[in-house]
Every structure is written in structure tokens, then in C-alpha cells.
Amino acid sequence: MRYLNLAGLGLLIASAVMPALADESNPGQGCYGHLTELVRSSDFPYRDFTTPEHLKLLIDRDDGDQLSLQLFYETAGSGIIGWVRYDVPQQALWNVSIDPQEPQALKFDPRFARAYASCLESR
Secondary structure, three states: OOHHHHHHHHHHHHHHHHOOOEOOOOOOOOOHHHHHHHHHHHOHHHHHHHHHOOOOOOEEEEEEEEEEEEEEEOOOOEEEEEEEEEEOOOOOEEEOOOOOOOEEEEEEOOOHHHHHHHHOOOO
């Protein structure tokens, strides 16, 4: 029983330090569901690798104003597609996969940016 309690404690600690998955199927991450749809609606070239419904985000960094997001899909091998940065106050999405110093502006459906901002305000 002692080992079971230690294993449970280890899982709890590990889940506390893992970055959040942004996906509408992840309970407790409701605002990030809007963010996922924002990226899915963008012109980031992820469609070369997967379909919109299979694209997932990993929130690597969230300082309130800037989000660093890893784009990936589930696969047996490496499913990492790239990285984007989202500027929350400016509602701007940037592709930082090739050169983070010279990001490329991405187009997306602004309804998801408004939904994400509204969700954050309601918290």
C-alpha cells in the first residue's frame, strides 16, 4: 500500500509540472479549446501532416500575454509539426517554427480569438 501511495504522489507531481494540452477534449482547459480552434483555422501548413480534427496543441509557455504552442498530432513516431506564438492582447498568431527571431504572421478566423478573449475575461 505504501508503494501505491508513493506512485500516486509521483503521478500527481508529474501532472503538475507537465505543460497543458490545449484541446477541447481536455476538461478544465475550456479556454484552450478556443485556442485550439484558432490554430486549426489558421494558414499554418499543418495540413501537410494531419487533418484539423487531429491537430493538437501543447501549451509550452503562458505568461498571460504571450503563449508558446507546440503543434503535434498523435502517431507512433514523432508527431511534432512546429511551433506558433500567440499574442493575446494583439490577437496575433505567428509561425515561429523556422526562425523565432523572424516569425511569419498567420491568418486565422477572428471569431476564435474573440471567443478565447471572452473566455479568459470570464474566469
